[in-house]
Amino acid sequence: DAKTTQPPSMDCAEGRAANLPCNHSTISGNEYVYWYRQIHSQGPQYIIHGLKNNETNEMASLIITEDRKSSTLILPHATLRDTAVYYCIVRPAFNNDMRFGAGTRLTVKP
Amino acid sequence: GAVVSQHPSRVICKSGTSVKIECRSLDFQATTMFWYRQFPKQSLMLMATSNEGSKATYEQGVEKDKFLINHASLTLSTLTVTSAHPEDSSFYICSASVPGTGELFFGEGSRLTVL
Numbered sequence: 001d002a003k004t005t006q007p008p009s010m011d012c013a014e015g016r017a018a019n020l021p022c023n024h025s026t027i028s029g030n031e032y033v034y035w036y037r038q039i040h041s042q043g044p045q046y047i048i049h050g051l052k053n054n055e056t057n058e059m060a061s062l063i064i065t066e067d068r069k070s071s072t073l074i075l076p077h078a079t080l081r082d083t084a085v086y087y088c089i090v091r092p093a094f095n096n097d098m099r100f101g102a103g104t105r106l107t108v109k110p
Numbered sequence: 111g112a113v114v115s116q117h118p119s120r121v122i123c124k125s126g127t128s129v130k131i132e133c134r135s136l137d138f139q140a141t142t143m144f145w146y147r148q149f150p151k152q153s154l155m156l157m158a159t160s161n162e163g164s165k166a167t168y169e170q171g172v173e174k175d176k177f178l179i180n181h182a183s184l185t186l187s188t189l190t191v192t193s194a195h196p197e198d199s200s201f202y203i204c205s206a207s208v209p210g211t212g213e214l215f216f217g218e219g220s221r222l223t224v225l
Contacts (some may be wrong), residue, residue: 043203044216049213
């Protein structure tokens with residue numbers, strides 16, 4: 001019952017920016033957008049989250065549209081180690097419940 | 111960032127035996143932990159929510175008598191797969207929420223293979 005839609009797969013050239021889209025048209029006013037990634041056979045890794053303003057940290061940038069119905073995760077300079085499944089998740093603040101959709105399998109190619 | 115550790119990372123057992131997987135929050139206290147299961151090439155599926163000092167809350171379709179969850183302290187939750195069968199073979203992942211931040215950190219996962 002994930003509330004997000006992501007493309008199943010994307011490719012990106014090493015060194016280029018990877019832009020991963022996510023649609024969350026039914027997002028509620030108190031729900032945040034979270035991004036996690038999962039490298040093969042590991043637990044998910046937190047990347048970034050935001051409510052309505054764009055956010056940036058050492059890993060990525062998160063761009064949220066003004067109507068908050070979609071967002072884009074940007075990896076500015078993708079490396080081969082960024083190959084993973086990226087999950088976009090919406091949930092209310094401090095609601096611990098985290099439910100995963102299918103995610104986007106990003107493959108960074110040399 | 112906060113650290114959540116699982117043990118064992120891999121376990122192989124015979125059909126009919128029980129297996130216990132531990133999930134620890136190493137540098138924070140977690141009143142709530144979560145258990146997920148992931149089959150090959152599929153996404154993570156929430157199995158249950160583990161609350162310290164009370165009974166776990168199971169998702170629809172998850173057998174509480176088969177997947178026993180104990181959250182006896184603020185840093186430890188355990189998942190016991192009872193009478194395991196080959197169809198229980200999966201990647202089990204726990205997570206814990208850092209109080210006051212809303213951030214959820216995940217363990218490394220435990221791969222169970224039932225022969």
